[in-house]
Amino acid sequence: MFMVIISFPPIKDGKDAEFQQWFASSNQAFSGFEGFVSRKLLKPLEGGNYAAVVELESQAAFQAMHSSSIHDKAGEEVRPLFDGKPTPAFYEVIAG
Numbered sequence: 001m002f003m004v005i006i007s008f009p010p011i012k013d014g015k016d017a018e019f020q021q022w023f024a025s026s027n028q029a030f031s032g033f034e035g036f037v038s039r040k041l042l043k044p045l046e047g048g049n050y051a052a053v054v055e056l057e058s059q060a061a062f063q064a065m066h067s068s069s070i071h072d073k074a075g076e077e078v079r080p081l082f083d084g085k086p087t088p089a090f091y092e093v094i095a096g
Contacts, residue, residue, distance in 0.1 A: 002057070002092060003053065005053055012081055023041045023052070026074040026078075030070070030071075033061065035056050040053045
């Protein structure tokens with residue numbers, strides 16, 4: 001398994017609902033990719049920024065999704081909602 005943990009930058013004031021809606025709709029688009037397992041949005045309990053956990057069968061599946069026009073479109077839609085850029089961290093699942 002291949003995992004990506006994405007730390008999102010601050011969401012612009014008043015844009016939380018729009019961001020959450022974007023995440024839900026982009027989840028539907030990404031779920032059609034071969035090797036996609038799950039994508040979850042995490043909201044901090046106190047302060048901080050949103051994060052996401054993305055699980056795919058392999059790094060190759062992630063690369064295919066990440067280099068797609070669907071991914072490009074999703075990025076264009078969400079970029080105006082951020083104050084900054086998302087930061088991904090990549091992991092290989094070794095136990096669990």
